[in-house]
Amino acid sequence: MTPDQFRTVGHELIEWVAAYMERVETLPVIPPVAPGDVRAQLPAAAPEQGEPWDAIVADLDRIVVPATTHWQHPGWYAYFPANASGPSILGELVSAGLGMQGMLWSTGPVCTELETHVLDWLVDLLDLPRAFRSDSTGGGVIQHSASDAVLCAIVAARVQAGGDPASLVAYCSTQTHSSVEKDLRVAGIPHLRAIGVDGAYAMRADELARQIADDRAAGLTPFFCCASLGTTSSLAFDPVAAIGEVCRDAGVWLHVDAAMAGVAAICPEHRWLNDGLEHVASYATNAHKWLYTNFDCDLFWVRDRAALIGALSILPEYLRNAASESGAVIDYRDWHVPLGRRFRALKLWFVLRHYGAEGLRAALREDIQLAQELAAKVEGDPRLELAAPARLSLVCLRHRDGDDATRALLEAVNADGAVYLTHTVLDGSYTVRVSIGALPTERHHVERLWTLIDAAAGG
Amino acid sequence: MTPDQFRTVGHELIEWVAAYMERVETLPVIPPVAPGDVRAQLPAAAPEQGEPWDAIVADLDRIVVPATTHWQHPGWYAYFPANASGPSILGELVSAGLGMQGMLWSTGPVCTELETHVLDWLVDLLDLPRAFRSDSTGGGVIQHSASDAVLCAIVAARVQAGGDPASLVAYCSTQTHSSVEKDLRVAGIPHLRAIGVDGAYAMRADELARQIADDRAAGLTPFFCCASLGTTSSLAFDPVAAIGEVCRDAGVWLHVDAAMAGVAAICPEHRWLNDGLEHVASYATNAHKWLYTNFDCDLFWVRDRAALIGALSILPEYLRNAASESGAVIDYRDWHVPLGRRFRALKLWFVLRHYGAEGLRAALREDIQLAQELAAKVEGDPRLELAAPARLSLVCLRHRDGDDATRALLEAVNADGAVYLTHTVLDGSYTVRVSIGALPTERHHVERLWTLIDAAAGG
Numbered sequence A, B: 001m002t003p004d005q006f007r008t009v010g011h012e013l014i015e016w017v018a019a020y021m022e023r024v025e026t027l028p029v030i031p032p033v034a035p036g037d038v039r040a041q042l043p044a045a046a047p048e049q050g051e052p053w054d055a056i057v058a059d060l061d062r063i064v065v066p067a068t069t070h071w072q073h074p075g076w077y078a079y080f081p082a083n084a085s086g087p088s089i090l091g092e093l094v095s096a097g098l099g100m101q102g103m104l105w106s107t108g109p110v111c112t113e114l115e116t117h118v119l120d121w122l123v124d125l126l127d128l129p130r131a132f133r134s135d136s137t138g139g140g141v142i143q144h145s146a147s148d149a150v151l152c153a154i155v156a157a158r159v160q161a162g163g164d165p166a167s168l169v170a171y172c173s174t175q176t177h178s179s180v181e182k183d184l185r186v187a188g189i190p191h192l193r194a195i196g197v198d199g200a201y202a203m204r205a206d207e208l209a210r211q212i213a214d215d216r217a218a219g220l221t222p223f224f225c226c227a228s229l230g231t232t233s234s235l236a237f238d239p240v241a242a243i244g245e246v247c248r249d250a251g252v253w254l255h256v257d258a259a260m261a262g263v264a265a266i267c268p269e270h271r272w273l274n275d276g277l278e279h280v281a282s283y284a285t286n287a288h289k290w291l292y293t294n295f296d297c298d299l300f301w302v303r304d305r306a307a308l309i310g311a312l313s314i315l316p317e318y319l320r321n322a323a324s325e326s327g328a329v330i331d332y333r334d335w336h337v338p339l340g341r342r343f344r345a346l347k348l349w350f351v352l353r354h355y356g357a358e359g360l361r362a363a364l365r366e367d368i369q370l371a372q373e374l375a376a377k378v379e380g381d382p383r384l385e386l387a388a389p390a391r392l393s394l395v396c397l398r399h400r401d402g403d404d405a406t407r408a409l410l411e412a413v414n415a416d417g418a419v420y421l422t423h424t425v426l427d428g429s430y431t432v433r434v435s436i437g438a439l440p441t442e443r444h445h446v447e448r449l450w451t452l453i454d455a456a457a458g459g
Helices: A001-025 A054-065 A086-098 A109-127 A146-161 A180-187 A205-217 A240-252 A262-266 A268-274 A304-311 A322-326 A345-379 A403-415 A443-457 B003-026 B053-067 B086-098 B109-125 B146-161 B180-187 B204-219 B240-248 B262-266 B268-274 B305-312 B322-326 B345-379 B403-415 B443-457
Strands: A139-143 A168-173 A191-195 A221-228 A253-257 A280-285 A298-302 A385-386 A394-399 A420-428 A430-436 B139-143 B168-173 B191-195 B221-228 B255-256 B282-286 B298-302 B384-386 B394-399 B422-426 B428-437
Touching: A001 A054, A001 A268, A001 B086, A001 B305, A054 A262, A054 B109, A054 B345, A086 A345, A086 B003, A086 B086, A086 B191, A109 A139, A109 A345, A109 B053, A139 A146, A146 A168, A146 A180, A146 A221, A146 A253, A146 A298, A146 A304, A146 B262, A168 A180, A168 A205, A180 A191, A180 B146, A180 B255, A191 A322, A205 A221, A205 A240, A205 A262, A221 A240, A221 B204, A240 A253, A262 A268, A262 A280, A262 A345, A268 B146, A268 B443, A280 B053, A280 B086, A280 B268, A298 B255, A304 B180, A322 B443, A345 A385, A345 A403, A345 A443, A394 A403, A403 A443, A403 B403, A443 B221, B003 B384, B053 B139, B109 B345, B146 B168, B146 B180, B146 B255, B146 B282, B146 B298, B146 B305, B168 B204, B180 B191, B191 B204, B191 B305, B204 B221, B204 B240, B204 B403, B221 B240, B240 B255, B262 B268, B262 B384, B305 B422, B345 B384, B403 B422
Parallel strands: A168 A191, A168 A221, A221 A253, A253 A280, B168 B191, B168 B221, B221 B255, B255 B282
Antiparallel strands: A139 A298, A280 A298, A385 A394, A394 A430, A420 A430, B139 B298, B282 B298, B384 B394, B394 B428, B422 B428
């Protein structure tokens, strides 16, 4: 493809993406497709000869969009927001165009330094501990996902703990994201304790302390704990300050998973999120959920970069180079599992510069306001109840008539096609989650959602 | 950012990327920057207010390009090709625009089915074992990198092996990529044996058999072996057929890492690459190296998808859905470590359709032809020697006067600025690697490279 062909098709696809942004609201959030429908439209073999772009672009409308789950729809209240803002899409474009592999400083100086710099910016913007900054003992790195961040934290903690791997014990709560269990399995850690939660679904620090003591008494080695700032099911906030004291006393590596909610600390009124982070060994939040940056862009900080690098660094001859050996540079290959890495800091830089901190704060505040107003309506409705405290942008609700009624409500609301809600189970009861934060969601969308909920709740 | 703003900036950035493609050849491959130069140009704090796009785009030229290592330069002979072709860049753009998270079939039906389908296409295009196809016992998935693929293979093999993790032993060769050692560390596997190689740097199957027998006699449990089809240092090819028989007899999971070279099997004359793959449990090759698809796009196949899914599947309530429970769909979250995933099959589909299989074969054949011609020149030059057999697109060479002369040659050639070579050590001797395969590299570029080598080799 010549640069001129790239221009022609590129301009067409910019128009295509812009038009998708404009029309996504008219599409059903969940496409009406059955398993196999997509494959049935595809040829059995790859083309032997190149095809014209008219055919390829036509297939975006014919095959791709009709089988797309529209995460960018204003009626997206499912799972979590996965905002692909314009600036982040364009950052991905330029990053792909440069095609740089930032595994070493020398293979991409700007890929490395912009990442370090922007993650330092975010330490300050989010008011995280100064020790997370690269000019202190720590530093930040972009990981693929929060799962990958937890895995790196687990491996660093395991190397730091030493001793017999069979004796190692990790801790989380009954509400912790499943990635922790998965990552422990990947890392070969045999023991995981799911600590009980309080009425607000937050980890009980006293129970954690008791379990750690019991395990130590049994000859085991407590080594890692994951606390959540914003659980997946109900956006519960574990008491990091209390957990942190327990972990500090026990010599346990405390990782904080603030995947969705952590970015809210960009607003000074939500800095309560950071209480206790001075005890934390590692911390992750996802710019690719609620900070307007398309996937992947997990932000991971450690207090002690030497512990992370020591766990993950292996240096073969073919990667040796003068810059690395000078000790004056960061080689991010030593900060995560993969060797290769794209230039993901670019899109984050575009987002921060296009919106500015004030623009991002305003967007988050609007989402939170809309969620709190919805929560108030639920609380004020005799047919419904909040299933958990409504914090920030997540509202968990139930029908007072029980699980079947709640399930029926979810199905009725989703049947409309213009909105999509997902569910969880809290304290044994079926629960509808309303996660507000998709980029194009405005007040009138949430008002329409309430109309649907109101109708579905019945007489 | 409104759709119209997106149009304006998007068109400008399409032009910017096209112009970068046109001018990259005029830039020094390695930017003349020192550690800290990039950060020194960046403000100490993130902007409070949004900035105009003129300023952001200007900084691409002022800050980014002058500190970019130009992997897309026609003089890129370092490490491996990381081709960001036009179609793949545009696939990344559209994928970012759709912003779909394909963790479950239901969260992105086209993201899932197109991926399965295109990986089935590639089983046929590369003439891989039929068992790798999704309509057999196996299936393919796009992983972040070859490192991530190996990690998944290790975890599946470990779960399949069962028993005491402390007794597990893995095998590779002295030439295997460092990611295997790193992944074993991540997975908490205590024992790794680096098997010796023959004169062509290929793993000795007899030594592998002997080591496995010794380990078993010592009460250990051999469980995993990684063979390479194209090692990083010298593009050596391990004898997979012989290794496969050893592994089959020993009940060892054999993974094949064909990261760079595997895609050459798209050409019928290179199907020798696939000898013995009928014994292989898992296999990975990177579309993001030599198959014109920008990073990340590692292609990973398993013979027994149940073994992989069984090792990596954890199902919390908030991810339950009717499609998954029907058993009729693939949920790719169970095929790798992270939960989230972008729509990476789209760019691969764009690449296969734009070039067609014939177009890709022609591109690979040209790279191989140029490399073989260069190798012949090295062989015919009394001052130089090949450090390893020149296979496919990699030429490893030395000065006959020894390490200092070889190092001086590398430095002299790189000093030109228009080409970039990297080094390795083979059999204790410093070796220059010439990896041919960057997308814009043409015959006249390689001829110019030879002129530089010729001059640098001295009298």
